[in-house]
Amino acid sequence: MDNKNKKDYSQYAVVMEQIVKKFPGVLANDHVDLFVKRGEIHAIVGENGAGKTTLMSQLYGLINPNSGKIYINGVETRIKNPNDAIAAKIGMVHQHFMLVDRLSVVENVVLGMEPSHGPFFAIDVARKQIRELSEKFGLYVDPDAIIEDLPVGAQQRVEIIKVLYRGAEILILDEPTAVLTPQETDELFDVLRSLKAQGKTIILITHKLHEVMAVTDSVTVMRLGKVTGVVKTKDTNPKELARMMVGRDVLLRVEKDKAKVGDKILEIEKLEVNENRGLRAVNGVSFSVHKGEIVGIAGVAGNGQSELVEAITGLRKVESGKVIFKDVDITNFSPKKHREMGMGHIPEDRLKRGLVTAFPIYYNFILGKHDDPKFCDGSFLKIQDIKKFSEELVKEFDVRPPLINILGANLSGGNQQKVIIAREIAFEPDFLVVSQPTRGLDIGAIEFIHKTIISMRDKGIGVLLISMELEEIFSLSDRILVMYEGKIMGEVRPEETSTEEVGMMMTGHRLEDLRSQETQEV
Amino acid sequence: MSKLKKFYMNDKIISPLIAIVISFIIAAIVMILIGKNPATAYGALFYGAFGTEGALINNIMKATPLILTGLAVGFGFRAGLFNIGANGQLIIGALLATYVGSQMQTFPFYLSIPLMLVVGMLGGALWGALAGWLKAARGAHEVITTIMLNYIAVFIANYVVNGPFQAPGGVPKSPEIAYSARFPNLVTTGATWLSAGIFVALAAVVVVYIIIEKTKTGYEVKAVGFNPYAAEYGGISISKNVVLAMAISGALAGLAGTMQVMGVYYRYLGSLGGSMGFDGITIALIGQNDPIGIAFAAFLISSIRAGSNQMQIAGVSKNIVIIIQGIIIFLVAANRLVKTLMVWKRKGVEEI
Numbered sequence: 001m002d003n004k005n006k007k008d009y010s011q012y013a014v015v016m017e018q019i020v021k022k023f024p025g026v027l028a029n030d031h032v033d034l035f036v037k038r039g040e041i042h043a044i045v046g047e048n049g050a051g052k053t054t055l056m057s058q059l060y061g062l063i064n065p066n067s068g069k070i071y072i073n074g075v076e077t078r079i080k081n082p083n084d085a086i087a088a089k090i091g092m093v094h095q096h097f098m099l100v101d102r103l104s105v106v107e108n109v110v111l112g113m114e115p116s117h118g119p120f121f122a123i124d125v126a127r128k129q130i131r132e133l134s135e136k137f138g139l140y141v142d143p144d145a146i147i148e149d150l151p152v153g154a155q156q157r158v159e160i161i162k163v164l165y166r167g168a169e170i171l172i173l174d175e176p177t178a179v180l181t182p183q184e185t186d187e188l189f190d191v192l193r194s195l196k197a198q199g200k201t202i203i204l205i206t207h208k209l210h211e212v213m214a215v216t217d218s219v220t221v222m223r224l225g226k227v228t229g230v231v232k233t234k235d236t237n238p239k240e241l242a243r244m245m246v247g248r249d250v251l252l253r254v255e256k257d258k259a260k261v262g263d264k265i266l267e268i269e270k271l272e273v274n275e276n277r278g279l280r281a282v283n284g285v286s287f288s289v290h291k292g293e294i295v296g297i298a299g300v301a302g303n304g305q306s307e308l309v310e311a312i313t314g315l316r317k318v319e320s321g322k323v324i325f326k327d328v329d330i331t332n333f334s335p336k337k338h339r340e341m342g343m344g345h346i347p348e349d350r351l352k353r354g355l356v357t358a359f360p361i362y363y364n365f366i367l368g369k370h371d372d373p374k375f376c377d378g379s380f381l382k383i384q385d386i387k388k389f390s391e392e393l394v395k396e397f398d399v400r401p402p403l404i405n406i407l408g409a410n411l412s413g414g415n416q417q418k419v420i421i422a423r424e425i426a427f428e429p430d431f432l433v434v435s436q437p438t439r440g441l442d443i444g445a446i447e448f449i450h451k452t453i454i455s456m457r458d459k460g461i462g463v464l465l466i467s468m469e470l471e472e473i474f475s476l477s478d479r480i481l482v483m484y485e486g487k488i489m490g491e492v493r494p495e496e497t498s499t500e501e502v503g504m505m506m507t508g509h510r511l512e513d514l515r516s517q518e519t520q521e522v
Numbered sequence: 523m524s525k526l527k528k529f530y531m532n533d534k535i536i537s538p539l540i541a542i543v544i545s546f547i548i549a550a551i552v553m554i555l556i557g558k559n560p561a562t563a564y565g566a567l568f569y570g571a572f573g574t575e576g577a578l579i580n581n582i583m584k585a586t587p588l589i590l591t592g593l594a595v596g597f598g599f600r601a602g603l604f605n606i607g608a609n610g611q612l613i614i615g616a617l618l619a620t621y622v623g624s625q626m627q628t629f630p631f632y633l634s635i636p637l638m639l640v641v642g643m644l645g646g647a648l649w650g651a652l653a654g655w656l657k658a659a660r661g662a663h664e665v666i667t668t669i670m671l672n673y674i675a676v677f678i679a680n681y682v683v684n685g686p687f688q689a690p691g692g693v694p695k696s697p698e699i700a701y702s703a704r705f706p707n708l709v710t711t712g713a714t715w716l717s718a719g720i721f722v723a724l725a726a727v728v729v730v731y732i733i734i735e736k737t738k739t740g741y742e743v744k745a746v747g748f749n750p751y752a753a754e755y756g757g758i759s760i761s762k763n764v765v766l767a768m769a770i771s772g773a774l775a776g777l778a779g780t781m782q783v784m785g786v787y788y789r790y791l792g793s794l795g796g797s798m799g800f801d802g803i804t805i806a807l808i809g810q811n812d813p814i815g816i817a818f819a820a821f822l823i824s825s826i827r828a829g830s831n832q833m834q835i836a837g838v839s840k841n842i843v844i845i846i847q848g849i850i851i852f853l854v855a856a857n858r859l860v861k862t863l864m865v866w867k868r869k870g871v872e873e874i
Contacts (some may be wrong), residue, residue: 088810116665161580197702217632313755315754315755334757335754335755335756335757336757336758337757338757339757340598345755347755351752352749352752353751353752353755354752354755355746355749356745356748356749356752356753357749358748358749359744359745359748363741367745367752367755368755368756368757370738370741370756370758372737372741376738379737379738379739380736380737380738381736381737381738381741383736
């Protein structure tokens, strides 16, 4: 063994040294080194499957490394489980919140370590402690609010308070902005800066490069389980980071020509749709889409976009209003009829809607067209023809591995999405509803999907794009509609607006109000 | 890896096989603990199932309806439906077939035999489709409705064979069906005979296999079973396929009952249903809902049952077979456990 004294890690809050983690068939972390200085915001970036979350899960004790060492504040520490991590003053805010929806903020924060007066829960003590924490770090939230009544951004603040309440000095945040609006993201960044100012150390897992540039001090880039770069944020740029992440040059913003807008293909008139509990989710929405253009619908998740898409594609009942497609009123037609008329749909949830994961790929390629004479002679499937068709699609869309017998479940997210897109495009639709096409995908796959969507548009197909990612909306859309609580807040062109303006609309401000305010201020 | 080796390494085949082996080992341990010799017992079991011509015939006759109820439940599972009502469907199918069969004294066999089969399937299909319709139209869960429909079927049958359709003699049984509506006996040994029913059951295996693997119906039913949301998205009607799958499942169960009428009792008996519908659940589980697997699983169950009497004679309680059956089901149902054991083993090999 080498001399322990040689290593002086005392200036680092976290050092992970030569971490190796094997999963069956994959080396998730291949001799990874991570150095995080005390009091800095350190980003870990990389594509899906690069090993970021695996690495952090080991720091938080959710899983244990096969080999390697962890030093906390310069002292070698064994972290076998989250209790060890909490004892070492490490806290983790997960991507999916771990809150009890029906309990109040106070109750959630102290859960498991409630202060007490004798046998009684000392809620007043807890409330006071939480107030102090939120004031100290700018984490504004009403301690007595019930979690389910809070917006997502506030729920996230509760998660952070929860971690701080347990005494964390080192905070790990896993993709914290995935669910936030631009304004909420800015608020979160303010909180992170204030935490940093008070000496906390923050590790941020993300794949959004502009966030890395905005808030972090240094960056560790990972690819395929290895560290491919360690840089100071001020010495780098998104292009360089993307290259380190993907291993080649990437177009961060897909280039496109001006749209050649054709005839109107879809017209939505005063559409009203309910969500599953019978409450109104889409509330009098009207708009139209023409051939050869991409209309983007921006909005925070849960503002009626999913219900709107389902109503347009025939998967959900329209309560009132009309869906007119190719001059035919198709309101409440069956999904099958929609497909027959030439409407394609790339659904938001590829596992729930888009694929039968227990089916092999060649069966998934014909979903929705399985009774087409090309694939079925009335009662029997033409399995040889289906396989041949699938072989061609797999090649054309570069699905990996290129095996048509593999089950849908055994493909990576990006390849699953490729299968769905290939299928919908192979049916040669005239109109395509594309919902959250790149959710959870990595940069390489996003680039491919964006290019494909643009090429569909250029072929004269009308595209309705729904996305929670503002960047995606801005880079693809020819027109942008913003949805909030089931209503359209306004329509803008990407070149005539800003993320701030769209962000304001996403939080419930009408475009005309915003624009009139501007003129007043001027 | 060669194709053959791949076939045998398939978890779908290997994990039930492991379950069967483990259950026989555990039952052997139980026998040793109670002071019996497992070798003698298993010898007797085997002899009782396959040792003589009569034993083999008895075994096959027991397997015939089990193959069909196994297919019935298995087909339901493929559509994501838990058909606990195979018993009720079997009873209704058998009852209707018996009635029709008793009215066909003047019919030639080439009319009456197909007619019996069709009516038996229709009766079961109707009873199954009823549960399917309740689910599709009202959202009533098929587990509840099929259990309820089982009771209704049992009481209808009891009423009918104790009243309007009772044979003279005061016993709860129907009149006999016409001779032309009976299966011919292929082999007769003493008091046992082999009817042609086994061929109907094996044909059903092939037909169900083709439906599931080769047809549009099979594609739709499986899509609904695996992922109803994706099926709906693909333009496949969930309601239609739920009703259809329950009807096909019921038809297979009805056919099982009809086999008993045409090949065994030649009439409807009060106890005709037995527990065959529920055995179908066991068999579908062991057979992994695969038609061919189900045929083998049905023979496994019929064999240990047919052999159990011989085992009793050899001095080991026949209830041992219930232990064997129970452990197999447990291990197949908990097949993650078996799979974990397999993964451990593979990992062990890798690490060495």
